[in-house]
Each structure stands twice: as structure tokens, then as C-alpha cells.
Amino acid sequence: MSLLFLPLAIGPWQIALIVVVVLLLFGGRKIPELMRGLGSGIKEFKDASKEDEDEKIESKK
Structure with a gap:
């Protein structure tokens, strides 16, 4: 395993910490306030990407 990807290996103990x-x-x-903000940000991102799509x-028509 490359040293580049080693920090990305997250196990259950790391998540608990x-x-x-x-x-x-x-x-x-x-x-809860942080999670609400994160959820609304993700929703806005999805809506914007769908509008772009x-x-x-429509431009191809």
C-alpha cells in the first residue's frame, strides 16, 4: 500500500475518536445545528448540479 493512501484508511477506532x-x-x-447546515448545503449543491445538468x-436540443 502506498504511503499516499495510508492516512485514508479509517477504522472504527479512528471514527470513534x-x-x-x-x-x-x-x-x-x-x-444538530452543524448537521442541519451540512444537510442544507448538500441539498443546495445537488439542486445546483441538477439545474446545470x-x-x-436543453442546450443540446
Whole structure:
């Protein structure tokens, strides 16, 4: 395995550690707000990419 991809190998212990660190940094009350913001950002990205795809299809007609 290349050293380039070694940091990308994330196991269950690493995920648990990340979750604990996030809880300590942001607290339990702030996390739902962060997730809502992340969800709305992903939705906006999907909508924008779909609009771009629709424009490409219409321009080919």
C-alpha cells in the first residue's frame, strides 16, 4: 500500500475518536445545528448540479 493512501484508511477506532473529539469541541447542543447546515448545503449543491445538468440537456436540443 502506498504511503499516499495510508492516512485514508479509517477504522472504527479512528471514527470513534473523531466523534469524541467533535463532541468535546462543539458540545451536544451545537451538533444538530452543524448537521442541519451540512444537510442544507448538500441539498443546495445537488439542486445546483441538477439545474446545470438540465441546462446542458436543453442546450443540446
